[in-house]
Amino acid sequence: MSTLKRILVQKDRTCRSVWFMRQAGRYLPEFRKIRSQNQDFIKLCLNSELSSEITLQPIKKFDLDSAIIFSDILIAPYALGQEVKFIKDEGPELDDFILEKFLDINENEFSEKLNPVYKAIEITRSNLDKKKSLIGFIGAPWTLLVYMLNIKKNKTEIDFDKLNKNIINKNQILSKLIKFLSLHISNQIDAGADVVQIFDSWSGLIPENDIKDYCYIPNAKIVEFCKEKKIPNICFPRGIKEKYKEFNEMVKPEGINLDYTIDPMWAKNNLKNVVLQGGLDPKLLLESEELMLKGATKYIKTFQDIPYIFNLGHGLLPETDPDRVKKLIEFYRNY
Numbered sequence: 105m106s107t108l109k110r111i112l113v114q115k116d117r118t119c120r121s122v123w124f125m126r127q128a129g130r131y132l133p134e135f136r137k138i139r140s141q142n143q144d145f146i147k148l149c150l151n152s153e154l155s156s157e158i159t160l161q162p163i164k165k166f167d168l169d170s171a172i173i174f175s176d177i178l179i180a181p182y183a184l185g186q187e188v189k190f191i192k193d194e195g196p197e198l199d200d201f202i203l204e205k206f207l208d209i210n211e212n213e214f215s216e217k218l219n220p221v222y223k224a225i226e227i228t229r230s231n232l233d234k235k236k237s238l239i240g241f242i243g244a245p246w247t248l249l250v251y252m253l254n255i256k257k258n259k260t261e262i263d264f265d266k267l268n269k270n271i272i273n274k275n276q277i278l279s280k281l282i283k284f285l286s287l288h289i290s291n292q293i294d295a296g297a298d299v300v301q302i303f304d305s306w307s308g309l310i311p312e313n314d315i316k317d318y319c320y321i322p323n324a325k326i327v328e329f330c331k332e333k334k335i336p337n338i339c340f341p342r343g344i345k346e347k348y349k350e351f352n353e354m355v356k357p358e359g360i361n362l363d364y365t366i367d368p369m370w371a372k373n374n375l376k377n378v379v380l381q382g383g384l385d386p387k388l389l390l391e392s393e394e395l396m397l398k399g400a401t402k403y404i405k406t407f408q409d410i411p412y413i414f415n416l417g418h419g420l421l422p423e424t425d426p427d428r429v430k431k432l433i434e435f436y437r438n439y
């Protein structure tokens with residue numbers, strides 16, 4: 105049995121496992137309270153005690169099987185020398201990418217800067233029920249590049265002129281990212297994480313001709329690293345539509361998170377030798393309870409006879425009512 109199945113799917117309980125992307129965050133009043141007292145988001149991610157407290161907030165509140173460490177994918181570019189700011193109502197903003205500075209950072213400096221994250225994992229692991237898993241994570245190289253080079257024109261378009269101008273030495277940049285993200289994964293595991301999720305949130309914006317170079321190969325190299333080290337891994341190539349099949353066959357992750365555009369029956373028929381996770385549209389938690397539960401039923405029924413981790417097709421939205429989250433978990437447990 106794969107390690108991921110052992111940890112997340114075949115638990116010693118009647119139900120199979122459930123956790124939600126972005127379960128530690130914006131929709132929880134207890135998070136917003138801490139956030140209002142901590143204006144600098146990166147600093148908050150690097151406050152080990154508070155990060156651990158935020159990680160455990162949804163665990164205390166709901167009957168979830170896994171905790172995901174409170175941090176951000178952009179903590180890696182920060183540790184690689186870029187300043188990262190979060191502008192209210194706009195999102196992340198990174199200062200200019202300087203190749204020499206990026207290439208200059210060594211592994212010790214990188215790990216040292218991220219030490220508070222590893223400390224947060226240690227604290228969390230020691231306070232988390234042994235039966236529950238702790239999930240570490242990274243952003244995949246392409247998704248990090250989108251932020252590092254500031255090449256997103258809007259929600260659906262990439263500025264390829266800017267990308268090509270900045271990334272003359274594409275392989276050199278990608279190799280460094282793959283190497284340092286692998287290091288960030290193994291540091292998280294050494295600190296006590298049980299599983300890692302690799303978020304490729306913007307893979308859906310890569311043109312057909314580039315998808316192998318920017319998405320499949322970097323994800324495959326990171327998954328290969330995980331497999332060598334026996335680290336349970338879940339990929340999330342959001343938005344690549346029917347290419348989920350090719351991604352799964354080329355990257356061979358242990359688990360794959362479906363986005364909400366993927367039809368569950370299609371996934372069941374086309375994604376083989378992988379544990380499926382997620383899929384439910386987080387917007388359904390803003391709809392009537394009936395619609396939400398109808399949506400959930402579709403995933404639960406379709407995947408009832410194969411390994412499946414109940415989760416969403418993207419992160420919980422800030423406007424989600426925590427009572428809805430509770431209801432959804434109860435429904436899954438009692439199904």
Ligand code: CP3
Pocket residue numbers: 124125126127128129130139145172173174175176177178190195196241303305419
């Ligand atoms: O609960 C969890 O899932 C753990 C923590 C976590 C955060 N971000 C905390 C966070 C995780 C796993 C992430 C991943 C992340 N961060 C992704 C991949 C998943 C996805 O949603 O596609 C991406 C693309 C980012 C980058 C990022 N971080 C953006 C675009 C933003 C601003 C808008 C937003 O989504 O909130 C962030 C900030 C961020 N990361 C917040 C939280 C709780 C909100 C901070 C605030 O209060 O302003």
